[in-house]
Amino acid sequence: MVATIGNQQTIRSTEVFDSLNPATSEVIATFPVFGEADVADTVQRARQAASWWAELGWAGRQQRLLAWKSHITRYMGRLAELVHNETGKPVPDAQLEILLAIVHIDWAAKHARRVLGPRRVRSGLVAMNHAAVLEYQPLGVVGVIGPWNYPVFTPMGSIGYALAAGNAVVFKPSELTPAVGGWLVSSFAEVVPEQPVLQLVTGAGQTGGQLARSGVDKIAFTGSATTARKVMAACAENLTPIVAECGGKDAMIVGSDADLDAAADACAWGALSNAGQTCVGIERVYVAQDVYHTFLEKLADRVTSVRPGDDREADYGPMTMPGQAEIIESHIADALARGARPVVGGIASIRRPYVGPVILADVPEESKAVTDETFGPTVTVAKVADLAEGVELANASRYALGGTVFAKNKKAAMAAARALRSGMTAINSVISFASVPSLPFGGSGDSGFGRIHGADGLREFARPKAITRQRMKPLLNLTSFTRSDKDMNRLLAGAAILHGRRYR
Ligand code: TXE
Numbered sequence: 456m457v458a459t460i461g462n463q464q465t466i467r468s469t470e471v472f473d474s475l476n477p478a479t480s481e482v483i484a485t486f487p488v489f490g491e492a493d494v495a496d497t498v499q500r501a502r503q504a505a506s507w508w509a510e511l512g513w514a515g516r517q518q519r520l521l522a523w524k525s526h527i528t529r530y531m532g533r534l535a536e537l538v539h540n541e542t543g544k545p546v547p548d549a550q551l552e553i554l555l556a557i558v559h560i561d562w563a564a565k566h567a568r569r570v571l572g573p574r575r576v577r578s579g580l581v582a583m584n585h586a587a588v589l590e591y592q593p594l595g596v597v598g599v600i601g602p603w604n605y606p607v608f609t610p611m612g613s614i615g616y617a618l619a620a621g622n623a624v625v626f627k628p629s630e631l632t633p634a635v636g637g638w639l640v641s642s643f644a645e646v647v648p649e650q651p652v653l654q655l656v657t658g659a660g661q662t663g664g665q666l667a668r669s670g671v672d673k674i675a676f677t678g679s680a681t682t683a684r685k686v687m688a689a690c691a692e693n694l695t696p697i698v699a700e701c702g703g704k705d706a707m708i709v710g711s712d713a714d715l716d717a718a719a720d721a722c723a724w725g726a727l728s729n730a731g732q733t734c735v736g737i738e739r740v741y742v743a744q745d746v747y748h749t750f751l752e753k754l755a756d757r758v759t760s761v762r763p764g765d766d767r768e769a770d771y772g773p774m775t776m777p778g779q780a781e782i783i784e785s786h787i788a789d790a791l792a793r794g795a796r797p798v799v800g801g802i803a804s805i806r807r808p809y810v811g812p813v814i815l816a817d818v819p820e821e822s823k824a825v826t827d828e829t830f831g832p833t834v835t836v837a838k839v840a841d842l843a844e845g846v847e848l849a850n851a852s853r854y855a856l857g858g859t860v861f862a863k864n865k866k867a868a869m870a871a872a873r874a875l876r877s878g879m880t881a882i883n884s885v886i887s888f889a890s891v892p893s894l895p896f897g898g899s900g901d902s903g904f905g906r907i908h909g910a911d912g913l914r915e916f917a918r919p920k921a922i923t924r925q926r927m928k929p930l931l932n933l934t935s936f937t938r939s940d941k942d943m944n945r946l947l948a949g950a951a952i953l954h955g956r957r958y959r
Contacts, residue, residue, distance in 0.1 A: 466493050472659070474633050477543040477773045477808055478765035486633045486657040494665040497625050497654050501596040501671075504650040505623035509593050513568035520564035520619060522646040524557050527639075531557075534638055538606060541632045543765065543772030543808070544729055549607075555890055556611040559908060562892030563619035570910045571620055571917050578923065580953070586924045591917035593621030594672035600663045600686065602677045603775050604732040604830075606632035607639065608889075612896060612907035613675035613698070614639070614653065617916040623652045627666050629678075630659040631775055664689050671695060673916065677734075679828075680901040698905030698915050700897060702828040703734045703856030707885070708845035708871060709750055710862030711743035717883065718861040719753035725859065725885035726834035727761055727812050730771045732779070734902075735857035735879070735886050738829055740836045741845035747838045751798060754836065755814060758799050763809040763832070771832065773808035780807050783831035790815050790824040790835070798836070820848065828854065842871040850876045856898035859885050878902070 468490035474483045489497070508516065527534065531553050538549035571591035578587040597617040601610035606628060617624050628636025633655075640655040647653075656662055660682070667674050667689035676686045677700040690697050707725065709718050725737035742750045761770045774780050784805050791797065795818040804811035813833040818824050824835050839845045842862060849858060855876040861883055862868040872880040878898040879888040888894050895911035897903060906912055931942040 467496075468493055472630060472657075474541060474631070476540050477631075477775050477777070483537075483540055484634045484637075486637070488658040489627075489656040489662045489665070491665045494625075494656055494662060494669050497656050498596055498598075498666075498669045498671055500651050501623040501625050501654055504652045504654075505593065505595050505621075507650045508618075508623055508652045509621045513572060516619065516621065517564045517567065519647050520560055520615070523643055524560045524564065526642050526646050527553065527560075528557055530642065534607065534635070534642075537635050537638055538632075539772075541635055542603060542606060542775045544775075545769060545772060546767070548729060548771070552605050552608040556608045556615070558890065559608075559611060559892050560615040560619075562909075563615045563913060566893075566910070567619040567621075567913055570913045580949075582923065584925060584927045584929045586926050588922040588924070590920050590922075591620070591914060592920050594916060594918055595622060596671045597622045597624050597916055598666040598669065598671040598674045599624055599626045600666065600674060600676045600678065601626065601628045601632075601636065603629035603631035604729065604734070606635040609677050609700070609734075610636070610675075611639075612700075612912065613677070613916075616907060616912040617673075617675065618653065620913050620916040622672070622916055623650075623654075625654050625656055625666060625669075625671065627656045627658065627663050630657070633657045660685075667695065667697075668692055673697065675907070675916075676700065676903075680903070683903060698897070698907065699903035700734070700905075700907060701856075701901060701903035702830065702854065703736075703877075703898060703902050704738050704826070704828055704852045704854040705735055705857045705859070705877070706739040706741060706845070706849035706852075706875075707737045707859040707861065708839075708842055708849060708875075709740065709742040709746065710842045710845075710860070710864070710867065710871075711745045712863040713743075713746065713750075713861035714863065714883070715746055715750050715753055719750060719757050721859065721861070721883075721885045722754055722834065723757040723761060723812075727758065727832040728771055730763060730774055730810060731832040732775060732830050733886070735889065736830075737834060737859065737885060739825060739849070740834060741839045741848055742836060743841055743845070744838050747836075751814075751816060751836055755799050758812045758814060761812050763811060774810060774831070777808060779830055780805055780810060782827075783810055783813075783829055783833060786822075786824040786827065786829045786831075787813060787815070787833065790818045790822045793819045793822050795819070795822065795824070795835075800833075804832075820851070826852065842867055843874075846871050846874045850874075853901045854898065855900045856902035857881070857886065857888065876900075878906070 535549035573590035800813035895906035
């Protein structure tokens, strides 16, 4: 049976696909592949819903988004089971991901008016007879193309903020996690039954491409840099703007004064949790030489008790995307061929659909395990002279997403954090920036561009609107053909006094 998806629409395409449990290969549900006409119909319905949603105003939207947040919180158990079944991750990890998404919906709902609502700004001397108002209006319809690794948290960083900014959303979840996407859309329809403000389209890359070409007002994409390029090309046809959250190759830098137990513990979690399928997961570690061996021992020690599986005691699950195991294998093989030393695990750690923890030391910097996103439970550990060299090597990547610095000296840690080219850095913890809703999240280079979360994340889904309102007649009427030479001379004399002073 094809799953119902809460859109109450007739789908013209007859093609379907299955969503599978990656641990057992059982079919979870069957979904329609939305074709071009189906996507177009959905976007058209979203246009009407967008007007209704925008007219609700800040208070109306806030009340409904908070009701949605409450609904997700109360039914978190069901959603977590679904996330577990579709991605294979342990239920507590699914709960953590959902909780983070809830925190973000809450923040977006409560701060949208303050960040985006109308406000008076100074009009300046030249325009002192005008009142100046700045506000951020909704874009209209936002298309969200989501990934599978955090199927609630990641797309919600766009969906929650786009809705709070007053837009309707058409959501295409990954073809690996459509049931989670369907649950989110249906749950929204339960608290906002009046209009299809949040709709689902299901299918693989082709459906995503159709959404990008559909004339939506913005695309929020999360996935690989390779796919982001294709999505941008599709968006270019209509000059549709895009925010792209792509992968990463995040580094942890460990200084000689770091708390090594805490650093090893954070590294193990940052590298292995969710089977390493985390865009801001730790994939490389650079450790100051005088603590290198102690750190490596402590890390190896922690990692030996970490185990993948599908049982309730497992620390992490299978690879969600079966093909990922090949990439992981090729990165390990390449590193070993170049002389890397396996400290924990190796090729034998790959037991599909699971991959055991792998720690590689002395990996040449030009190896794929250092340059490319592995997206598996593997990490490379290298020796550096100090924090500065760690920063230099961390920055020598085409990715720039997150990262971590472990050091006790606050000034040195802050300086290293600032010097990292990434969009986010955690000091003495991992991934903590993702749990602070007022902080923007996003990267540069192959990690993408634009921001979700925080005030910047709200503005990403809004268009700035500038308004001037003349309050009194101008002293000098400069924008008129009746302007006199006298007025112009007065203006230039004023400009010379105000701006013409020499600066030394
Ligand atoms: O991602 P894709 P995949 C990285 C990770 C992983 C790799 C591939 O390294 O190994 O990406 O994963 C839709 N037009 N990340 O294949 O292809 C697709 O249906 C429009 C990092 O799953 O980027 C899905 O909904 N849309 C990342 C979404 O794009 C298209 C999370 C992502 O798929 C499309 C996931 C097209 N032509 C993987 N082709 C992160 N930043 O966390 C595909 N899609």
